[in-house]
Amino acid sequence: MEWLRQLPRRLRRHARDRWQPTAHSVGREPDYRFSLANERTFLAWIRTALALLAGGVAVVQLVPTFSIGWARHLLGVALIVLAIAIAATSYTRWERRERAIRLGDPLPSSILPRLTGLGIAVIMILALVFVLVDVARGHR
Amino acid sequence: MNGPGWQPPHPAEQLDPGLQSERTFLAWQRTGLGFAAFGTLLLRNAFEGHLVLAIPGLLILLAAALLTARAQRRYRVTVAVIQLARSPADHRAIAGTAALATALCLAGLAVVLLL
Numbered sequence A: 001m002e003w004l005r006q007l008p009r010r011l012r013r014h015a016r017d018r019w020q021p022t023a024h025s026v027g028r029e030p031d032y033r034f035s036l037a038n039e040r041t042f043l044a045w046i047r048t049a050l051a052l053l054a055g056g057v058a059v060v061q062l063v064p065t066f067s068i069g070w071a072r073h074l075l076g077v078a079l080i081v082l083a084i085a086i087a088a089t090s091y092t093r094w095e096r097r098e099r100a101i102r103l104g105d106p107l108p109s110s111i112l113p114r115l116t117g118l119g120i121a122v123i124m125i126l127a128l129v130f131v132l133v134d135v136a137r138g139h140r
Numbered sequence B: 001m002n003g004p005g006w007q008p009p010h011p012a013e014q015l016d017p018g019l020q021s022e023r024t025f026l027a028w029q030r031t032g033l034g035f036a037a038f039g040t041l042l043l044r045n046a047f048e049g050h051l052v053l054a055i056p057g058l059l060i061l062l063a064a065a066l067l068t069a070r071a072q073r074r075y076r077v078t079v080a081v082i083q084l085a086r087s088p089a090d091h092r093a094i095a096g097t098a099a100l101a102t103a104l105c106l107a108g109l110a111v112v113l114l115l
Helices: A002-018 A032-061 A071-103 A112-137 B020-047 B051-083 B091-114
Strands: none
Touching: A032 A071, A032 B020, A032 B051, A032 B091, A071 A112, A071 B091, B020 B051, B020 B091, B051 B091
């Protein structure tokens, strides 16, 4: 709810940000170590998305079926949706951080680590439930 | 050490003291390998009956090869740019990689839902 109440302000800020100059022209040339660290963090997120994506495809196409027919598809789609969320926001995240580094501002916060941790935990618990259901039913 | 015949190293061969550029280069390589691994997974599925997947699989392998080759070149550029005290940030490469990853994820969702 808190998030919903903040939405208008977020949208206004987003609209204002659109008119700001691109990140590589604001502020001053930063310490190269910060830029490279930001770049490596971006790449680590991309690799996380790729790993989730590969896991999602593999769980549907390589794992033998659970006794619940739609279980594999639920796990696969959930993994890939998480991967899409990470990949689709990765450039904006890099750009906001690069801007903050150049302006000497504090780094903007992100809900993505919390979202990713929560998402993976939920998917793992679902997988555990599906396996336990299989064991209980004596399904191979 | 600086005897006769000594020449200062080429600007692109003086590494930064924390080896940040090398770690970044390796991060790009790992990302390229990640793309290649997913391309291989698609190709494997292509051989098991879903022949449509051969096209995206090969395209991704090509993109992974380009990414890795570019990482090599970018490494030298980064080392040289650091010497000039300029920012090594390259928003085009970042945007391209992000777009490629997003397209791949959407393609993966289509594969899971349709095949």
